[in-house]
Amino acid sequence: MAERKQSSRKSSYLRLALIFALNAAAVFALWRIWPGGTSAPSAGSVQAASAPRVVEELPQGPPPLAPQARHKLERDLRAIVSEWVERARKESKNKVHQGNAAVALHVREVGWGAVGEIALGSDRLLRPASNLKLITTAAALVLLGPDGAFRTRFDVGGPIVLGVLHGNLVVRAGADPLFDSATNGDIEPLLAPALDQIVAGGLHLISGDLVLDELTYQVPAAAPAWPDAGQHWAEYCALAGGFSANRGCLSVVVSPGAVGGPARVALFPREHGLAVNLGVRTEAKGKLDVQCSAKASGVLVRGSIPAANEAFVASFSHPDPVELFGHALGGALARRGIVVQGRLRRERNAPAQATIAQLETPIERMLAPINADSTNAAADQLFLATAFAVTGQGTRAAGAQATELALKRLGISTEGLVQVDGSGLSRANQVTARQVVALVEKVLTQDGRSARMFLDSLAIAGERGTLDDRMTTGPARGRVRAKTGFIAGTSALSGVAETVEGRRFAFSILVNYPDVGGLNSSVWKPMQDALCERLVETRQ
Secondary structure, eight states, X not given: OHHHHHHHHHHHHHHHHHHHHHHHHHHHHHHHHSTTSSOOOOTTOHHXXXXXXXXXXXXXXXXXXXXXXXXXXXXHHHHHHHHHHHHHHHHTTTSSOTTTOEEEEEEEETTSTTTTOEEESXXXXXXXXXXXHHHHHHHHHHHHOTTOEEEEEEEESSOEETTEESSXXXXXXXXXXXXXXXXXXXXXXHHHHHHHHHHHTTOOEESSXXXXXXXXXXXXXXXXXXXXXXXXXXXXXXXXXXXXSGGGEEEEEEEOOSTTSBOEEEEESSOOSSOEEEEEEEESSSOOEEEEEEETTEEEEEEEEETTOOOEEEEEEOSOHHHHHHHHHHHHHHHTTOEEOSOEEEEXXXXXXXXXXXXXXXXXXXXXXXXXXXXXXXXXXXXXXXXXXHHSOOSHHHHHHHHXXXXXXXXXXXXXXXXXXXXXXXXXXXXXHXXXXXXXXXXXXXXXXXXHHHHHTSEETTTBGGGTTSSOSSTTTTTEEEEEEEETTEEEEEEEEEOTTSOEEEEEEEEEOXXXXXXXXXXXXXXXXXXXHHHHTOOO
């Protein structure tokens, strides 16, 4: 009997050892396949486990920080914030202090969800400035997919006989910004695919009108809580609508001529529908002094340029991007030998018989201009295009609905979120640092191609975009990809920081403070850079 009991115990021990070994193998298998390469799923996350993972595009990092390392990182980040808020108090002579400067910081290891996240005031609803562009572009990628595109359709309103269209040429709005910084405002290379299709169809005369069908897109206008009207001529205040060209701006290139004579001035797009008043002198010496603006009364480019100066290039908003597109398209058609006998006009839901061309611009082309270079109107165009694709309405209200749908689809709280434009220029926008980080992390872990497109669109510390002159030395250079943001009383930086060990942190730093001039450059930007440098230097 004693021998049978001893044998039974040995058998039980063997069964237990086998169970432990199988469990260990299962845990190891989950560790190998789970997003991030190191974590088993939490309870209730079966759906997340089946989602597409970033594999080849984004190499997985090491295991998450151990609690002790995470606590030290949090202490250091809090100390950095406290140090710079105190500097703000001193520099502003007590106008800005801990009581009225709201600093929100949220940090999360990519691929690990809320595990071990660091939160400092990260549930405060704050103005995000241009950090809102991260939400605009991420929502577009979620809802439209990486193959999403702006689509502008060219329809005929009558029969084409021997190259003559007996009716109108109807162009259906697609909200395309028609923008490429490399062309200095010349949009004809961007229109070329559609123009080629029209020419290939043998069309050379349109007996009717050139009709711009704005569909359900809103009439171009300033968004609520935008800068005052005195700034609306500026490039950053360019309007958005169903049609646009050169992101709703005119671009001017001023080159020196002979001393004492006029400078050479080139304006793009070439046709824009406005009277032109040019008067730039070439001077032997002196400083560059060129003023540019466009109003309904006309375009003004005046001033002086030194003879030894390089070409001066600037952009400024057109009063109506739809009219700008129409005139630019009319000129491009004429240069292709296509005559429009009628007039340019706007209509909604214009009748037509057939489609003869379609212009498709992948949204991927606009992501870097929006995120790396912070082009406001391009972000607003994408905001409206996403709204139209999802709801059938090209309005700001529909854009907010689309963003809410994208966040809910990803399981991210939308509580308190207010989005009135796509660019972040409005002071009425509100978001939390936690929401920004959650969305960034979801985009980076849901779909490999979208993740790479999103990352590639961001400014890079010390190298590209609006971060090319920040964190230029030290370990943060090239390791921080982020979106900058500034409007009066608001400073922000959100994105991804890669550590020297290959760990990736999604982070968001939002600062709202009394509008005291100079603090963004002297305090908040250095604080954001110091926080990023600390993230990059994090070790297990």
